[in-house]
Amino acid sequence: MAYQAAATARALEPDAVARLAKFFPQATPVRIPIRLSRANGNGSNSGKPEADSFLQETVIEWGTPREVLFATAQPLEFGDRVMVESKDGALRAEGHVVAVHYHPGRTVVAARFVKEVSNWIVKP
DSSP, X not given: OOOOOOOOOOOOOOOHHHHHHTTOTTOEEXXXXXXXXXXXXXXXXXXXXXXXXXXXXXXXXXXXXXXEEEEESSOOOTTOEEEEEETTSSOEEEEEEEEEEEETTEEEEEEEESSOOTTSSOOO
């Protein structure tokens, strides 16, 4: 006996970082490779990473004038301080985590700069 069935194709889910970006109206898609580190936790805002604080290389996928959004395999939580540094050295800034979405095997993060970073993102 043969059965007929219909299945609805599932549309591809939007990227997890893009979903988080919806909460940041000024967010613009970017692709900036960065080195992610934990920033020192002494509140000095010195922007100097702690010794052996390297987390991983990742990519800023969305940005605003004040925030960067990226995915990481490392566990980060709301309020954690991070250092983002572009591979070309044009961006080196400390931020604190302001939003987190947890997914199996990765964490999607929005980090807000501690200090103003001039012209790191240029909107047309």
